[in-house]
Amino acid sequence: MNELIFFINKVVLSGAIIGCIYALGAIGITLIFGILRFAHFAHADLMTTGAFFALIFASLLSGVGPIAGLPTGFVVLPLAAAATALLAIGLDRMFYRPLRARNIKPILLLVASLGVTLMLQGITRLFAGTSIRTFFTSEKKDIFRIDVPFDLATRNIVITEPQVLLFVTTIVSIFCLHQFLTRTRLGKAMRAMADNANLALVSGINTDTVVSATWIIAGVLAAAGGVLLALDVALKPDLSFNILLPIFAAAIVGGVGRPYGAIAGGLLVGFSEALAVFNWSLLIRPFADFLPAWIEIPTRLSIVPTEYKLIVPFVILIAVLLWRPTGIFRGQIT
């Protein structure tokens, strides 16, 4: 029984946690790809920058968290999200829009986003240094240990407060996004423009507004992902490159331009990472008595060694690109 709890902690929960983070980033990637037609390489840094904004607001407003009974970093999330959305729009106005206006090849917009990602990295590190930062210097991180009502189980399912908040935020964000895209005029216009930009123009849709809305949504979700990741573990400045390829993997697995696909893709990548490094011998060991004696259970039996965890998303990414570049959910319509 303990082994099962271990499995839940190590795979189900941690896979879902990192999967949610990836999903929040991948939605932005996929929306930008759908509407502006380029791969936005600066997205992971938008996420880290969002976390830095939260860090700044949290240090300015320390003490707000305990009043609300939530981590300060989470309480200031709306502020950080607003700042990130503004930053995203500003970046578009400054660096992407002038290039779009010249009808440049989309691949050069990708290069421009590389430039933007370097600038963001440089600036955040210049001002915040390269050391690891955490939101929990003065506050303590609540940890919930859930008892499992079985006699054999002595261990607990462990989940922290930021992780609970992450699940709640992800579910709420996805619900709101779904409502926005299917119910509101602007949301439908976004889908229309992703579908057929020329016809959107012909229908009188103000494409500038749609582009701004895209950046706002992408920025808000990126900030949410970045802040919650920083709350869950810590804010490492070089975090962004580690999440860049996983979120691209998630977006491509889900089929670019499809927000719901990106969510599924994020979870898929997250679970794959967790499953790939899980030590299966823990699950098999309880059954050792039933196995013939000549089978020796190794102490470590994982699909890939832990050191290679980071390349799991890349392998998924490349497999999907080669096997089905349109994504595995291409039948789904946004």
Place this chain on the structure above:
Amino acid sequence: MLINATNLVAGYGGEPVLNGVDIELEAGQIGVIVGPNGAGKSTVLKSIFGLIGLQQGKVELEGENISDVPPNRRVGLGIAYVPQEMNIFQTLTVQENLEMGAYIRRDDYTSAMERMFDLFPPLKQKRNSIAGNLSGGQRQMVAIGRALMVDPRLLLLDEPTVGLSPAFVHDIIERIIAVARSNVGVLVVEQNARRALEIADTGFVLAGGRNLYTDTGENLLNNPAVAKSFLGR
């Protein structure tokens, strides 16, 4: 005069495709543009809608010069345009396609939508279906319906019957007549010349980016020279 386009000279860079085309149409009338490929038929619609800039000439809507108004604002002035291809939002439902047509409307447009479903009954049952899954004829209905949602004064249709089976061609033409009866000017580009000229109040025969003949549809149909200009004899 609803629309008065004079001496249109326009192109896509390089040599102009239109070399001085004149189009006039009254409200409630159907104008048909016919002519061989490369004559500039589609280009006429695009320049009236403002998708390509004019090198010379001007476009007047009810006497007002709109030559410099960008296309998305011409929608607000009451001009709706249905491109020849890619003219629906494939991943949106039928109803959402119609809502996108009404994007610039701030008022309540439910009555306009009901009218659209009356005009195109097949769309009513399919209102929540994804438009990309519809048949060719129904897609064309969605395309025209989307354009009509702004209650336009002038409707521009680029080859609405291309690739449709004959039964649907008939259907679409009937609807075009119905639209014109509600006092909308309809300007249609058609490959299917005879069929189109039969319903035309005014026909414009273009060749080489110029007006070759402009007359009533009936007169053009009975004009042997028109047949000649098509078949080169």
Place this chain on the structure above:
Amino acid sequence: MSVILEIDGITKRFGPVTAVSNCSFQLEAGKITGLIGPNGAGKSTLFNIVAGVHRPDAGEIRLSGEDITGLPSHELFARGLLRTFQIPHEFSSMTAIENLLMVPAFQIGENLVNALFFRRRFISQEREVLDKAASVIGFLGLDHVKNELAGNLSGGQKKLLELGRTLMVDAKVVLLDEIGAGVNRTLLNTLSDHIEELNQEFGKTFFIIEHNMQFISRLCHRVTVMIEGEIVTEGLPEQVLSDPLVVEAYFGGGKRSTTPV
């Protein structure tokens, strides 16, 4: 009469739509054959199948008796089938003359080892290609823009360049895809003159898709008519263009459109 290109029982479906249905006809060597038909008749699909862009669902294309169905387009070129594009496909950041220089396949200098180390091996061939391109540029009347980037040329000049490609190599069959579309009358006459000259003096075989009837009736020795994915008639231009069926199809609502389905 010697047949050079045979189109035999070609069928192509896109989803539920049959774009081309069991089409067969032949091209005679040294003749200009035209393919006409109203929009959506499947001409372009058929053309693209011959040019190796689409693979047919059924049927066979034979060039001088050899089956070439479904070969990639660079192999078709190597076998002597050259196509032009309806919308000019120029190499925009290369000069006009370079656009022609690159046409001949299997140039010695296209081998990397030769390009790097053995200039002597390809220099004489390069000179020949240059001479040829210079004379073609002159023939097309583009001498004054030969060092201009092709992307900066006018639409008509790009069309001429498309045609110029056909002069750079000794192709067995040249496929012209609406070479006259979007071209003004003067240029159209120039193009027709060029094609006529190529056919009469060099004996080139042409296969033309065209909407402009004057162009077709002036140039073509044989005309094939396609309607709704099928070949309905073929023959001499005068016969075909006066065929009431064709007149009806082209000018009226299509052969069967008058009878509701």
Place this chain on the structure above:
Amino acid sequence: MTEYRREIVLFAIVGIVVMIILGIFGQAYTLRMLVEATCFAIIALGLTIQWGYAGLFNAGIMGFVAVGGFITMFLSFPINDSFWQSDAPRSLALFALLVATIALVLFGLSQMHRIGISQRVKTALILVALVFAFFIFNSNLDPIARMIEKEAGFIGGLGLPVFVGWIVGGIAAAFVAYWIGRACLGLRSDYLAIATLGFAEIIKHILKNADWLTRGTLTVSPLPWPVPTPNELGFITARAAYLSLTAVLVAVIFVLLQRAYQAPWGRMMRAIRDNDIAAEAMGKNVNLRRLQIFVLGSGLIGFGGAALVSFNRIFDPSGFTPLKHTFLIWVMVLLGGAGNNAGAIFGAIAVYIIWVMSEPLTLFVFDYAAHYGSLLFGWEPPADLTTRALQSRVFVIGLTITLTLRFAPQGLLPERRIKVS
């Protein structure tokens, strides 16, 4: 000469800047910078043929640099006697035999359509076989790797001449590029970028974690030089010797690429870049040619990477970062002018100077800011201010990319039009 005025002026400016740096920072520093810049120039030439000639977006430069660096380390590092005296070589040989057997089985499976087995069944069988192969590979390699790490540290090098290492490094990078190219070159450009970046990341992780082969994070040093080392000649002479070697290499590669560019081969590549459909219709085998130039360019990148790693005298797999080895090269090529070989060299030197110089310049600014800040406002600068200054490099490089795209999208030395008289 007027035709080349732009080139002359720009290179003259670079020369003046180098002189100024020489005056301020001294000979050893400047020589080191120039050697690194010339190594980057070789890498940039590799990229400019991929992107500038053929329009292929390779974002996996880091991977090819790492392969070149690893091979040169493996071939040129002195022989590790404790490895050769242990049982490990025999086990490794047996393991190699096992790998060959697996490869043979997989090849056999891939040919099964010849005996009438359907494509679907074949794919399924190959996938199953791959999973088995993966586990067999891992479970057999692990004990050997542990044994080597315990008894000998790592397998060491082969003690071959450095130049052999560079050449084989280039060939190995080209070989890796061949397989990556075969798999990925059919993708559209933005997916190609993401896929190549992913492959580079995989290569880096394998090198970083295969401790028995590369010592992983422990790093291997000092790598031998192809010219006498500073220990023998002193910093300045040794670096000058190294610089003359790399400068000659850059010159030779430049001349060769220039010839290829002007030959029909280059013309064909540019045609493929401009319009692949038309090039295919004019008889060019587009897929094959793209693969060719991808392999050639990646080989050059591997070669340049090998020269760079040798010069740094340390093989550190964690040091292969996308930032330095991929994006920096992209800025070099874009600023210099894609498709212009002289531009790539100019870009490499200019951008490397910008990259290196932005740190001292920022420190300079920071010093003033800290000085006057504390003087005027009583501001207490954070303690790690000097280490942070390093980060300004990243910002400056990012700014350089975006400014180049905005104001000189063709680069400072745009591709030249080849005129025919």
